[in-house]
Amino acid sequence: MFFLKKFLTSLILPPGILIIIFLLIAVLEKKRKFIRFLAILSALFVYLISIEPVKDLLFYPLERHKAFEELNADAIVILGGGTYSVGSLNEDTLNRLFAGYVVYKKTKLPVIVSGGAIEGKISEAAAIAQMLKELGVESGKIIEESKSKDTSQNAFYVSEICRQKNFKKLILVTSAYHMKRAEKLFKKTGLNVLPYPADFKKSNHYNIYSFLPKFSNFALSSKAIREYLALLIV
Structure with missing residues (x-):
């Protein structure tokens, strides 16, 4: 019952509702294959960046630094x-x-x-x-x-x-x-x-709930993607 409640909540709230909308477009769009393909691709993209493991995967290359033990500075x-x-x-x-x-x-x-x-x-x-x-x-x-x-x-x-x-x-x-x-x-x-x-963003701890779409993961993944784009012009 608890999992069902979490599952339904994740579908009703963003970004879950966006995934549902994209999938409905894909199902209802019979003629234009490109629109159907784009809707499925959008649903997959939104789902992936909204789950914990993919969010962590995006942050992994960014969060490679470790704090120095020797804090000799001015x-x-x-x-x-x-x-x-x-x-x-x-x-x-x-x-x-x-x-x-x-x-x-x-x-x-x-x-x-x-x-x-x-x-x-x-x-x-x-x-x-x-x-x-x-x-x-x-x-x-x-x-x-x-x-x-x-x-x-x-x-x-x-x-x-x-x-x-x-x-x-x-x-x-x-x-x-x-x-x-x-x-x-x-x-x-x-x-x-x-x-x-x-302010580390990786969790590295997963369970079945980690694969439900969450807005917090969506927002953090967006932050990581933005950071990659910013690194391109440094």
Whole structure:
């Protein structure tokens, strides 16, 4: 009964309902074979990126970094991953923040928080800095970089701060799936970075429910696909 409830729920809610619609189009479309083929292909694509094993498969090449045990550097940099309209941090940013805080507790190094404001909201840097202060990080140890709008600008503006402060080596804290691109962009500025990945998306634990389509998997798979596209232009 529990599995049946989960199964029916997965069909009624997106993306399951989209799969049903595509399959209905394929069944009802008798004349145009191309439309029928496209509907079946769309249903298969939506199903695959909505299940746990395929989501993990997409993240596997991205989440290959491991955190360095030797944390010898001049500063820590935490990259913002987004905020909500009220200025609260989203899940990615929160996970990065707490990983950065752990590094700070171990090293007591200065912390550069990087992320600008979008559409008039409070900047990611300001929101992260505020929470770090509430966690007990000294105000004098926090440096805000609030101009950047993307990872390329994160790297550029942080490198400017590092030149002013004479920082040569950074502990780079960001989501594991984002680390490959971030590390490349930071190294292009001439900075030496130690990756400290956070916010891992792979689960590596499956059961029968892992093969039911879920919106959370669909959203995460879309995030991984977007990251691959971004890597093409780095």
